[in-house]
Amino acid sequence: MLRAIIPYVIAALLGAAVGAEVLHLIGARQLAAEQAAHAKDNEQHANDMLNVSHAALEGEQRAIDAHNVAQAALAAADAAITQEKDAHETDNRSYRAALAAGTERVRVAVRNCSAAGSGNATGPARAAGVGDGSAAVADLDPAVAERVFRVAGDDQREIDKVKALQAYVCTVRPSTPDCEAKR
Known part of the structure; x- marks a missing residue:
């Protein structure tokens, strides 16, 4: 009887081995498909991150460019205001000296x-x-005229400070009211 069962046991073992191999092959195919899908997702994610990085880099470059333009505009405005202030102060000193010397009169x-x-x-x-x-x-006395002119010069310096501040604000924030009219 044991001899009669041995072929059935061998057949069952062979069937189990074939079934296990088939299950292994099916699992391997499913694993390969899953790995391929995962690799495709990873590639898509990498492309998305690359696009985000490029967009961030472009935005940063635009911000740097805008900052550089604003810095150049500020430097130009500062240079113009400084030149105007220096010229005004030179004229003011010359006129005050002329008033004090009596060569100019008020x-x-x-x-x-x-x-x-x-x-x-x-x-x-x-x-x-x-x-x-x-x-x-x-004619005003030369000393009085010089003092009056000095007060006027002090007032002009304060006016120049306000103009410089307005130029700075318009450069940094051009959308400020009254800045469009000054361009």
Whole structure:
């Protein structure tokens, strides 16, 4: 009886071996298909990341270019403002020196005046002019004229600072109101 069962056992073992090999081949094909799909997904992901990297690099380059343009515009505005300020200060110093030396004079129109040495500061003011009702012209003392001009120069420096600040703001943020009109 054992002899009669041996062919069946061998057949069963051969069937099991063939079945195992078939299952192994099917599993290997499924694994290969899964690996191929995974490799394709990895390749797509790598391409997507490469595209993102390129886009980020282009954006960064545009930002650097915009920054460089803004820096150049700021440098140009600063140079122009500095040149204008230096020229104005040179003119201002020259004019103040000329006022102090008496080579330049500041004249003002006057309606009423009194003599400098009259000693009558509270007395009635006399009309200035040549008799036809027109105002007379008086020269300011050189020291007074120089001090007045120095105050005006201080005011001009403050105005120049505001102009420089406005130029900076318009360069850095051109969408600021009133900046489009200054271009």
